[in-house]
Structures are given as structure tokens and as C-alpha cells.
Amino acid sequence: MIAEKFKGKEFSIGFRYALALIIVPLASPVVVSFIQKTTAISTTLLGPVSILLLTLAYAWCIWAIRNSPQFGPSEEEKTAYQIKALNNHSIICMTDEHGTITYVNDKFLKTTGYSRDELLRQNLTKLLPRSIAAQYDFARQFVLEGNTWSGEVRMRGKDGTSIWTHTTVAPQIDKRGKVNGTIAIQTDTTQSKIAASEKTMRESLHLLNDEVYMFEADTLRYIYLNQAAMERCGWDEATYRKKTLVDKRRELNKDENFESSDFYDRARPLINGEVQEIEFILEDDFQVSEVKLQLIHPQNGPSHFISIRRDISERRAFEQTKNDFISTVSHELRTPVTSIKGALGLILSGATGELNGKTQKMLDIAYRNSDRLTLIINDILDLEKIAAGQMEFNLESVNLTELVMDAIAANKSYAARLNVSFVGVGLGQTTVGYCDCDRVFQIMNNLLSNAAKFSKKNGEVIVTLSNMDDRVCISVEDFGKGIPEDAKSSIFDRFTQADSSDRREKGGTGLGLSIVKALVESQGGSIYFTSEVDKGSKFSFELPKAGKTTINNPTVGLMVAAE
Amino acid sequence: MTKLRILHVEDDLDIQEIAKLSLETIGGFEVLQCASGKQALSEVLDFAPDLFLLDMMMPEMSGDVVLQNLRKLPGLQDTPAIFMTARAQRNEIVDLKALGAIEVILKPFDPITLPDQIKTALSIS
Numbered sequence: 001m002i003a004e005k006f007k008g009k010e011f012s013i014g015f016r017y018a019l020a021l022i023i024v025p026l027a028s029p030v031v032v033s034f035i036q037k038t039t040a041i042s043t044t045l046l047g048p049v050s051i052l053l054l055t056l057a058y059a060w061c062i063w064a065i066r067n068s069p070q071f072g073p074s075e076e077e078k079t080a081y082q083i084k085a086l087n088n089h090s091i092i093c094m095t096d097e098h099g100t101i102t103y104v105n106d107k108f109l110k111t112t113g114y115s116r117d118e119l120l121r122q123n124l125t126k127l128l129p130r131s132i133a134a135q136y137d138f139a140r141q142f143v144l145e146g147n148t149w150s151g152e153v154r155m156r157g158k159d160g161t162s163i164w165t166h167t168t169v170a171p172q173i174d175k176r177g178k179v180n181g182t183i184a185i186q187t188d189t190t191q192s193k194i195a196a197s198e199k200t201m202r203e204s205l206h207l208l209n210d211e212v213y214m215f216e217a218d219t220l221r222y223i224y225l226n227q228a229a230m231e232r233c234g235w236d237e238a239t240y241r242k243k244t245l246v247d248k249r250r251e252l253n254k255d256e257n258f259e260s261s262d263f264y265d266r267a268r269p270l271i272n273g274e275v276q277e278i279e280f281i282l283e284d285d286f287q288v289s290e291v292k293l294q295l296i297h298p299q300n301g302p303s304h305f306i307s308i309r310r311d312i313s314e315r316r317a318f319e320q321t322k323n324d325f326i327s328t329v330s331h332e333l334r335t336p337v338t339s340i341k342g343a344l345g346l347i348l349s350g351a352t353g354e355l356n357g358k359t360q361k362m363l364d365i366a367y368r369n370s371d372r373l374t375l376i377i378n379d380i381l382d383l384e385k386i387a388a389g390q391m392e393f394n395l396e397s398v399n400l401t402e403l404v405m406d407a408i409a410a411n412k413s414y415a416a417r418l419n420v421s422f423v424g425v426g427l428g429q430t431t432v433g434y435c436d437c438d439r440v441f442q443i444m445n446n447l448l449s450n451a452a453k454f455s456k457k458n459g460e461v462i463v464t465l466s467n468m469d470d471r472v473c474i475s476v477e478d479f480g481k482g483i484p485e486d487a488k489s490s491i492f493d494r495f496t497q498a499d500s501s502d503r504r505e506k507g508g509t510g511l512g513l514s515i516v517k518a519l520v521e522s523q524g525g526s527i528y529f530t531s532e533v534d535k536g537s538k539f540s541f542e543l544p545k546a547g548k549t550t551i552n553n554p555t556v557g558l559m560v561a562a563e
Numbered sequence: 564m565t566k567l568r569i570l571h572v573e574d575d576l577d578i579q580e581i582a583k584l585s586l587e588t589i590g591g592f593e594v595l596q597c598a599s600g601k602q603a604l605s606e607v608l609d610f611a612p613d614l615f616l617l618d619m620m621m622p623e624m625s626g627d628v629v630l631q632n633l634r635k636l637p638g639l640q641d642t643p644a645i646f647m648t649a650r651a652q653r654n655e656i657v658d659l660k661a662l663g664a665i666e667v668i669l670k671p672f673d674p675i676t677l678p679d680q681i682k683t684a685l686s687i688s
Binding site for chain 2: 330336339
């Protein structure tokens, strides 16, 4: 009975020593008398022999105890230690075979931000981003078949943040050897993942010519400068980590009165979330830079600003040169033409006296050609301006009906000389468009004079204004020569006219349609035509209505001033 | 009726000749012509003009600066001014008018209609 009680129980070390201490002395008289009876040892030797036996017995006991497998912590104790260690280091979660959470350890709760109540009896998919649903299903099946799965899993915390983990999932096996659930052991690798991707990013940033500065939002202390930025400031990493934006402006930009409030004022729209990015130009004695500023709120870590600075001094200088060129050429070409035209005009008006027929004829020719020269100069400068992005368009609501009627009136006399008349269609009601009034007038002049020029004698030119949902359309149709097939594709190119003999006969610079196209497209519109030889041509252009104008013509590049 | 007196400042001598013919013969104005702002400032007070007609692009002193300086002289603060220029986008014209001109005439100008343009500008202002 007593034996059964002690059977299977773990005996502690102390208990075993105590046992030995008691049993051995108790057993010794028995042993001694046994030896006395069976051997012929004399009484005098019995004392020392007994002591020897006692000592040996003790020694054996101690040796046996120390070498027993239970020396050290007990099984219970060991398991307890292991569980404690696991709980402290790893994130643990157990589910049943359907994926319903049956247990989560404290670290799981701490990492994900949920409470135990929120998780127990929920399905594990609640914590996983939808994108890895397939991965999860596969892993779960795999484990339920008795296998252990291991991999990188991204979980979603309660606040939506991503938590990267290295995960091992093992099957839970019940007493009968059947798999009835899973146990997942995870290690949070978010920090090292972030560190790795940051490292890659920083290496890339070092390659840029632009200067990149990152500094904390609260303190304006620098957390990162790329190679270019470090060179500009003359700081190494150890130095810049101790500096703030204020230090930089005071020390390096010689802006002694710079305060952090100066920066925060400028960055206010970013801080308020009104804009994603602020762009501004910084000019100092040596260069002109374009600076882009953003405010980043990372999931793990404090908010910080990123500032990227690009040296645009060269670009500016080039633009300046172009500007100067256009205005210089403009002036230089127009000045002599002014004199030529002016002088001839005065003579032809009779202000210098009477002229004989031949003189008159010659002077007429000279005057007409100086006129053409003016037109060509204007056209070229217009095209250069558009190409340089320097043409400004004043977009506004324009009464197109009136504009078309004015254009017709302006070209009437020219057309009359060719025995051509204009017919207006759709001019009965007021149609309003959103465009640059002067430029559209210029477009109309060009199209109307072209149509008149190429019409047959006594011909008609039909001018139509139509109103569509989101745009207006103006077309100019003549019934004259038409454009041959092989000339159609280059009709909007510079210096082409369908038939070069036309140029001499009918005048014109050959630049008209290319300017018209540029002007139309700059205002967000489009231009197209149909034509048949000896039947006529119809040129149409469309302009968007108010609010729908996009001035982003990549081939032309424009500045737009909206009124 | 007394003739309108115009101070014309223009560095290009050919244009001066043409303008002179236009303004005197066709327009019937009385004209003092100067080839630079400096010359104009030294001669203007004796001439007592009713209008300044100023070229914009001049080497030493541009038209707007000439106007500024003219206006500092006694009796000339309110004299109307017209600029002549080859550069003229709409916004540039607005800018020029803001400098104190009642009108901007573009180059190349038509000498036949120049006098009428001036008269129109004066009557509007």
C-alpha cells in the first residue's frame, strides 16, 4: 500500500538525501550483526569494519542520487520554464480544425493590440489581410493533414498596421492521434523587415544627384541625409544626426534669424493635410533650386519631413537665354520692317507728292511684300513662343457667336475681292465657349482667309458654329480646290502648302495651319479636316467648355493664365 | 486751334523720320523728337508738350524709366503718355498701361493711321 503511494512520484533531492541519512544508520546494526555471525572477524576489528561499511554505504547513496536522471529540475519544473520562455519570446495562437481561435498568449495580444475577448471564438482570418487568404487556406490544410508549415506571414493588427512574422504552424494532436487543431508560433520580424527595406531605399537615395533631407517633424532634427546632401552641408553622418534644420539654415545658409516657426509656417498646408507636397524655389547667391517637401507618417516611428532639392540653375539660365532671344529677335526684326513699311506707306499715301504709274506699281509691290514680311515674322515668333512655353493664354468665357460674326466681318472685304461670300450657320443663338478670345480670333482669321483663297470664283464658304455637350465646334467649309491625298498628312506641318505655286499666287506664309493647330491644342481643343480634290475642304476645330479645359499638351508645354 | 504738341522719344533715326512725316504732315501736330531719354529730359521743359510718345526699347534708358523721370519735372506729372513697342502680348500691354500710359501702340506702326490712333487715345482718356 505504502509502496503504491510512493510509486511514480517524483522524489525531490532533499527527500532522497533524508531517506539515505535515516536508512543507512538503521540498517548498519543489522549488517554488523550479520557479518559477526557469518564471519570470524574478531570483536576488535568489528568497530573499524562497521565504520568502513557505513562510509561506503553513504558514498554509494550519494553517488546514486547524483547520477540519477532526475538530478536538476523536475519534469514539471522544466516544462514550466519552457512555457514561460516561449510565452515571453514568441507569439502563440491555437485554433481548432475550423480555424477558430481557441487560445492566444499574452504576447499575441500585446503585438496585435486586441484583447482576449475580441479574439477567442473568432476565425483567424480576421487577423490576416485578404490578399493572403489563399496562402492561409493552403497552410491550414497542410497542417491539418499532420504536417508542420513554416513561412513569413503578414498579420493585421487591430489598428490596421501590418505585422510581419516568421511563423511555424504545427498540428495539435489529440489523445487518439487525430489532428484537431493547429498551434502557431510566431516571431515578430516587422522591425528587421522595415530596417531591410529602409536600408535598400537609402542606398538608392545616395545615388541621386538631388539632395535628400529627412528630419523629424517635432524636433526638426535630421535623421537622414543622402550623399549629395552631406556633401553640400559638409557633414558626415555622425555630425548631421546632431543637427536640426534650424542649425543648417543658420550655419550654412547664413540665415541668422531663422527660427523653427519660419519653417512650420511654410509647411503648414502639409501639416494640416491640405496638400501632399509643397514645391518652392530657393534662390541664393550661387544657385537656384527647386525644393519639394513632403510629410510622412510611417506606421512604426515618428513623423518626419522629406525635402528634395534639385539644382535648376542651368535650366533657369537656359530659359532666360531663350526668353531674351525671343524678345531680342522680336525687336531686331520688327524695327527695320517698321521703317520699310512706314516709309512706303507714306509715299503711297501721297504724303510725299504725286507718283507716276510705274513708280506706284513698284512701290505697291514693295509695300505688299514688307507686309508679308511682317506676317512671317509674327508667325515665326508665335511658333517659337508656343514651343518655348512662353505663350500665355487668357482663358475666359467667350461669346463665340459674336466672335465668329466679328471674324466673318473682318474677312469680308478680303473675300469680296475674290468674289467669295461667307454664310453663317448656327449663329442664331448665343454659344459660349471657354478659350482665349484673341487666339480664337486669330484661328478664325486664318481658316476664313484660307477658305476664301482656295474657293472658286463666286463661291461660298460656310461657317458653322455648333454646341455639343461638353464642347463647341466651329467649322469652315469651302467648295474649292480641295487638298490632294498625298498632301493631307502634312497639312499642319510648317512651311508646306498643298501646291507650292499657291504660295506665290495666293500669298500666305505656309505657317498658318501649324500655328492654328498649336493654338487650338494649347487651349485643350482638337482640329481636323476632310477634303476632296475639286470638291472642297472642311476644317473643324473643337474647344472644351468651361471647367473642362486641360492645358497639358506634352508636345508643346505651355503656361496658362486663367483670368 | 493750337496744334497738339508731342514729345517723341525714339532712338532709331529712320523711324523718327517716318513718324515725323506722319505726325506733322498727316496729323498736323507739332513734334519735338529726341533720340534718347537724356536728350528728352534736357529739352522737354522748353517744349512744354501735351503728350509723350515714347519708344520702349532704348539702349540707355528704357521708355518707362524715361516716363518716370519726365514726370518728376515741374508741370509734367499729369502729361499723358503713349508707349510704342514691338513686344505685345496682352499681359504685357496691361503691364505697360500700369506703368502710366494711356495707350500702347504696336510696332510696326502704320504711319497713316498713327495720328488717328493718338487722337482716339487722347479723347478716351
